[in-house]
Amino acid sequence: MTRPTLRIGGGSAWWGDRVEPAALNAEKGDLDYLCFETMAEATISAAQVRARRDPGFPGYDTYLDDRMRAVLPHCLKRGTKIISNQGWINPEGAAQRIVHWLREFGARRVKVAAVSGGLITDRVLQLTDRILENGQPTATLQSNLVSAEVYLGAEPIVEALQQGAHIVVSGRVADPSIFMAPMMYEFGWNALDHVRLGAGNGLGHLMECGAQVTGGYFADPGFKDVPEPWNFGFPIAEVEPDGSAVLTKVAGTGGAVTLQTVKEQMLYEVHDPANYLTPDVVVDFTTTQLEQIGPDRVRVTKISGKPRTPTLKVSIGCAEGFIGEDMFFYAGPGALRRAQLAKRILEERFKIVKLDAEEVRIDFLGVNAIHGEMSPKDRPEPYEVAVRVAARTRTREEAIKVGREVDGMAVSGVGMTGKRVPHQDRTREIIGVWSSLVPREKITPSLSFYES
Amino acid sequence: MNVLLQHVAHCRSGDKGNTSNIVVIAYDEAMYPHLKAQLTAERFKAFYDGTVKGPVERYTIDHLWCMNFVCQGALGGGVSRSLCLDNYGKTLSAGILGFELEIPEGLRGRLRGMRSGEP
Structure with missing residues (x-):
């Protein structure tokens, strides 16, 4: 008997990411969950500016249709659930659009949840004090303010899953939390269990940049050669109930999952590796153990966590x-x-x-x-x-x-x-x-x- | 023997606001102590002189042979304000591949990407 694992796959690492590997993950990844990350730091504000100028802009991922058309038939067939932050400034609109595609594909009674509540533009100056970058009062931003949004954690996604959602689409949620929400829901992790959440959020961080962990941001000819770099597979995590996991990808794809690709991604956009702040937990990567257990299979254990902070980050x-x-x-x-x-x-x-x-x-x-x-x-x-x-x-x-x-x-x-x-x-x-x-x-x- | 860092370690940079973090990872356990001893935060900052305008802090994870250099003031005021063509600083990590290191002769066989005739 193999022990039960949860299979979570990456569907995108940013708005402009390729769609074909997401479809391949949906088709051949045998996934329990497929997760999409589609935002950069300025995505919400840029969407607000565009919405003001262009009343026809729906306010969600402009590639929502492409992505859903590519993955939904496979996900419906396998029963793969989808977690996505493609909602940008209009998660409800994105959810309704996904419902449209579900009906197009003949799927009935599939529940789609929209997670919102992070947009606080109208009250950000009352709720915040200082700007982290320069120590000035946030009130100094008043005249030029376009948009403000909180980085939500995994909890509202978990709640949507508990209420029977098959697809959850959100606005701004911290990237790793998108990938950890299924672990919390399926393994019953408590939101204050910083040991498991540290491991889970650390895994989420390894997954959130898609092919960056499977060799997609790695090749340097003669130094770091990568097989078939035109044919990358997006990552798959086989997660165990304690937050240990094996990182891998669909067989037959190009790229590589090695200690080196995983290490590079582990510290990507991380400052102090012992204190990586997320809405759910403070992740400590310094205890991480990595082991190459087979070709394109790296076992990740012992990422640890510390209790979450009393505050949430606002952008x-x-x-x-x-x-x-x-x-x-x-x-x-x-x-x-x-x-x-x-x-x-x-x-x-x-x-x-x-x-x-x-x-x-x-x-x-x-x-x-x-x-x-x-x-x-x-x-x-x-x-x-x-x-x-x-x-x-x-x-x-x-x-x-x-x-x-x-x-x-x-x-x-x-x-x-x-x-x-x-x-x-x-x-x-x-x-x-x-x-x-x-x-x-x-x-x-x-x-x-x-x-x- | 003196070698360029590219034969000893691999790199990746990431952005947050006006800060770039540049990860330097040894290819080999035996190389890591030499890398750690020579590539200090001070020498890193000097190497990026003029491009990294703020302080540089170094974090290490020894058992993974990793060092993380957190460089403030490296992204022209922040990704959206920067006038640099590479406003995310994606290519910044590649600069350190040209840093010169001294490595014991006995480790020659462990160097990456060495062609015959190269120093």
């Missing part, structure tokens, strides 16, 4: 102006000297047009546009160089000047300049993200249920 998005940017390029002998003259011309032109910017950056892609000041100064000249120009401004009118002056370089600049005809808006709005803390008891998640 506050603010309108902070605009970025204008563009690029043009040079090639052949002397590419860099022409690029350098182009930079000088642009600096002077920005004075002529009185560009009012908080910061301007003119870099040479191929030399220093990515790593900035640390880039070595003693390297041979590249054969091709792009001049990349960016400025941060208070108004869109100022940001537009960047692209307009790059336009000028087409015939009023340097010999042998290469340039694209502008085919898209070269300005974008900045949604700056700040953090604060809110007392846990001030936040009440809400559930609503729909049925196909």
